[in-house]
Amino acid sequence: MAALTVGGFFAFLAHADTNEVGIANGRFARRLARLGVTDQQKAQVNAILRSYQPTVGPLVKAVVTKRRALRDTIRAQTIDETAIRAEAAKVATLEADLAVQRAHVVHDIRAVLTPGQIQKLKDMQIDADARFDGLLQHIANRIATD
Numbered sequence: 001m002a003a004l005t006v007g008g009f010f011a012f013l014a015h016a017d018t019n020e021v022g023i024a025n026g027r028f029a030r031r032l033a034r035l036g037v038t039d040q041q042k043a044q045v046n047a048i049l050r051s052y053q054p055t056v057g058p059l060v061k062a063v064v065t066k067r068r069a070l071r072d073t074i075r076a077q078t079i080d081e082t083a084i085r086a087e088a089a090k091v092a093t094l095e096a097d098l099a100v101q102r103a104h105v106v107h108d109i110r111a112v113l114t115p116g117q118i119q120k121l122k123d124m125q126i127d128a129d130a131r132f133d134g135l136l137q138h139i140a141n142r143i144a145t146d
Contacts, residue, residue, distance in 0.1 A: 006030050031124070037125075045109055048108045056105070059098050060098065066091045
């Protein structure tokens, strides 16, 4: 859940000016509210996210750009396996860099949370995984019966 939450926030960071970064609205704020974070914790999380914006923002933009290039290569009139693999490798490299940044952000945010909030975060992740697994099973069942 923390990775998903931070990942979603990265998309915002990619388009935000450092001075505009905030957690007052949106899904990220709702997830923090579900954890029962205090105003002081919100301010600390906001500062953590703001500190990563100069690194993460351009990285998210690069991932989006490379994913689009991969999509275009996949959808080309002719299949060029070498080109597809090359574009996929570029995406993988950028996503690995982004994963490392996400790990740093999650680590820093966890340091702000209480043990109870961290457990609640883990429970939220288990629930999210179960919902996603259910969705995948629903899709598989629909495909099998259609």
